[in-house]
Amino acid sequence: MSPTISPTELSRHDNITSLWIAIDGEVYDFTEFAPTHPGGIDILRQHAGRDATAAYNAVHSASLVKSVLPESKHLGRLSSPLPVSTSTTLSSNKTAPKPPLSRLISVNDFRLAAHTFLPPKTLAFISSAATDCHTHRRNNTTYSEITLRPRVLVDVSAPVSLETTILGRAVASPIFVSPTSLGKTVHPEGELEIARACKELGGIAQVVSTSASFSVADVVRAAAEHPGPGPSSPTLANKNNTHPVFLQLYVDKDQSNTASLLHSLTRTKTNPPSPSKIQGVFLTVDAPVPGKREADERVPPPPTTTTTTAASTTITPMATPLTPSSDNRGSALGRLMASYISPSLTWHATLPWLRALLPPSVPLVIKGIQTAADAVRAMEAGAQGIVISNHGGRSLDTSPATILVLLELQRCCPEVFDRMEVFVEGGVMRGTDVFKALCLGAKGAGVGRGVLYGLGWGKDGVRKVLEILNDELVTTMKMCGVTRLDELHPGLLNTRAVDHLVPEDLSEEHPYAKWRRSKL
Template sequence: MTIPPTETTTTGTTPHHLPSQIQKPPLHTLLSTHDFAHAASLTFPPKTHAFVTSAATGLVTHRSNSATYSLITLRPRILRDVSRVSIRTSILGSPVSSPIFAAATSLGITVHPEGEKEIGRACKRLGVGMTVSTSASFSVAEIAAAVREAGVEGNDEEGGGEIPLWFQLYVDKDRTKSEQLLTQACEAGGVKAVFLTVDAPVPGKREADERISASEAVGLLSGTGGVVVPMTGEKAENDKFGGGLGRITGKFLDASVNWEDIAWLRRCLPRESGVKIVLKGVQTAADAVRAMEAGVEGIVVSNHGGRSLDTATPTILVLLELQRCCPQVFERMEVLIDGGVMRGTDVFKALCLGASGVGIGRGILYGLGYGEEGVRRYVEILNDELETTMKMCGITSLDQVHPGLLNTRAVDHLVPETVEEEHPYAKWRPSMRKKVT
């Protein structure tokens, strides 16, 4: 059978009609993360595929997030005893079996009926961390319960223990709703950290998602044909701009959130709970320093997977910027990263540049197309590639990673040299122009 070519978000569109005879490739035949992405392009419902894969406007940042990793090369060391390696580590004070964690993703139920609950079960059995989004398909309490109830299969020694759950907060214009969500997340969900989303004050323009009616979304159809996000109660229906789920269900976002709101967030958390605050979406050294000075426990270097502001800097370059301009932040708080990670070598490079954890977003949803087993296989493929990379580079544990194992010269010219916001030579200011009246 010849499968006709389908358009994907690489051209800004998405398949509208999938041949009914296409069968999902057997899970055991998927050998790389790219295989999962291809399987999703063939088998996801059109609206689901558009929502999961779409990115902002021209997709420049979406592509460069991944492509920039290939410009950084490895410098292997030889004749080391690498017969045994370990990728166990800790993130935000919690022990995990791998530095890879499930980044926050929205509306998982459009991919699988059990949505984020299946992701949680997979993370439990893998022994890795999971971030739950405000836009998840189930409450934090429901997801936490699924995690607690998940057993351990066979002689799996890697997973099975308690895993860290983190809550990704989108601040609501009605702050009381956010305060209620935080209480539920901390008390019923037992989350150990709150990831305050700072890279999406408003939803980005994702054209592939806009092109398909919101009523075609699978899994969250209400009686009136709209899509409802359970945790926020927001309903997505087409408007004059199209049917973008991210934009329509993000109408509740509070664009006024600013640095002073970190104190508000701290007050919302249970006293003496030990719940950490992490800023998700730091994209410059200047903001990393300000986050450090604000006393947060961590940051996620992220541009929302290229879904918010197109032509924003690839995240691995931001990590290099932090190393060059403000290396002290790595000592004062935890630095995580997400965006564009497709190979174990990508994970390794991020770790060598100071990241203590690497988030996977879209890929987790690709795996979710096969349920819990698919999520597990997706992460296990990356884990295996990471272990292979470590052995090839002559190290046996993650406390041995360092920047000297990388050659970054191909991208060094793209990395700012100071933490200042000034352009190196352009000094123009709006005041030089005639004022608009």
């Protein structure tokens, strides 16, 4: 039976030499963990000797602390509860009732509806993009500049199957869920509800962020325990009923933390070893430092009261607990939570190190490719795939729209499509967008913000967002005279309106680059 610890005893351990914290009635010793904490020691000191349940549960899964700290650091149960915080959390303060799902018929409907009931800080975090948001807008609007070339008098009466594979895993659709952070700020079950929706649709691939509110193990478990597909569109039949889960990885400044995370997800002590919990690792390389997201900076965190014993506005992603607060730069959650991410990644050191940590069966994908030259480098480095991404326009404004980079690969290095799988994300709001990406060689198209907006209604909202996109994709295919994914090709598109924006060769061989080398 666990020892009982009084609030008075807990309060005595309120400093860095003896740092205890209570969560959900259980007391944990964070003393040894605190100096290596990715988010710094200050947040732990803030809650030292206190009950941090409100802060922890705002965005965390119940099991996370037990997976971070060894059992020996679980000291016992709190004998009596401490005062409950009365401050406002990021997932409360709804300003309007949610419209019924039956009234929402497009992804944009979900976006507009979410703005009526999600708290301002949550909306700012989800929807914000870097500086003037040019890239964020162009990610979507550039799709509209590429027009379709429908073929007519083709028999399209046969059912369309969207079933395909992603990194060798059977999926019900080429549309996958892109990684997003802090799902619990939108819905209490966060990424778990996303997993359940993907499972119900017959197996939609889900990429889970290192900064998710729930651990990857929690997501995998939620999907495994959820019933199979319910009544859904026949186009989403996946006879294997798989739910591939991939990890989107931010490398920690303390690389031992990353090594431990990967080891826990890919290697087990069983004999013979059981399969990896994840089907691949998506290494994020387009955010070595946080972008300036001005909308997020401008919206302050909800105020706390002077009577709180735990700051319930604490944002606690999977890798780094942090508290949103204002400084002379603003109060962006994105900037605050990115403090643990390493800015020191390199082609020659990071990729071999990661590859050595992963079992051969777990593919490595480079996420954040924005030039043909880097696509070639990823191919030559042995990556199994790349994701063309600019972090949803959240990192570097005026970087190219992702569909333009896909065009650049077609023009400058088409061989990469034969050597590895190419994915694209950013700005996907319609089934026509997915169709165009697939015509240009993408193996799959990711959706991030749209899924988060749907998450406001839980798994049913996420499911409907994905169903809408899949239905639109099927309609587009039939309108263009095709009924199979392998029939899609660039000839079904007219890209002349944007061709002039695409480089003609690899950046290293650009005439200006040659001239510059000659002057050095």
